[in-house]
Amino acid sequence: MQLSWKNSLPAGRGSRWLGGVTELRTERLLLRRWHDRDLxxxxxxxxxxxxxxxxxxxxxxxxxxxxxxxxLAEFDERGYGWWAVEVRASGEFAGFAGLDRVDDGLPFTGVEIGWRLARGAWGKGYATEAARAVLAFGFGTLGLPEILAVTTAGNLRSQAVMGRIGMTRDLAGDFDDPTAPAGPLRPNVLYRIAAGAPDAVL
Structure with a gap:
């Protein structure tokens, strides 16, 4: 499979324009466009x-x-999406992080932040570091008024990251995912952070 990448948005504060996509750098991580070697x-x-x-x-x-x-297609269409996450010191692929539109059929709308890391990248603070860079891009470059996060009720590790980046659980927003089978994947929780919150742009 050969990957291609078209133009998205110009880079904003804390980011760099490279190869048609805004590239985000943190102390230890590079959030970048996807390459064939990532597959x-x-x-x-x-x-x-x-x-x-x-x-x-x-x-x-x-x-x-x-x-x-x-x-790739969604990033080109919207100017945001899912970046590949690379460990800068080693060049190792660590997972992904980014922003997406809330799925149709859920009881709310907006843009959600998310992340997913390989097991070898767990426990190192990478999810929090990447998520902070994504929040800064969402608020500082895209000008989003609010960013949401959704996960299963049992995913306590992900909820801990949401708390560390300044998000607050919306207890009234808890919901059952209509696309999930009956069982532990169906109950979901909703977190929010608004532009201007203390940790909104880091």
């Missing part, structure tokens, strides 16, 4: 039952590759 480690992540614990069944290689093609 294999991305597929390995998506086939890992522990990584997929709160997401559903593991993906096939074909499904995994198709998701990257979708990320």
């Amino acid at each position: 294999a480690p991305w597929a390995a992540m998506n086939a890992d039952p522990e990584v997929r614990e709160h997401l559903g069944e593991p993906l096939t290689r074909e499904q995994s590759d198709a998701s990257v093609a979708r990320f």
Whole structure:
């Protein structure tokens, strides 16, 4: 599969324009466009039952590759989306982070932040570091008034990251995901952060 990337938005504060996409750099991470070399480690992540614990069944290689093609198309259309996350010191692919429109059929609308890391990248603070860069882009470059986050009620690690980046749980917004089967994937929680909140732009 050959990846392509078209133009999105010009870079804003704390970011750099490279290869038609806003590239975000943090102390340890590079959030960048997807490359062909990312497909294999991305597929390995998506086939890992522990990584997929709160997401559903593991993906096939074909499904995994198709998701990257979708990320590319959506970033070109919207000017934001899912970046590949790379460890700057080693060049190792660590996962993804970014912004997406809230899925149709959910009881609210807006733009949500998300992240997913390979197991080898867990426990190092990478999710928090990447998420802070994404928040800064969303508020500082896109001018979003609010950013949401959604996860399963049982995904306490992800909820901890949401808290660390300044998001607040909206208890009234808890909902059952209509696309999930009955069981632990159906109850979901909603977190919010507004532009101008203390941790909104870091």
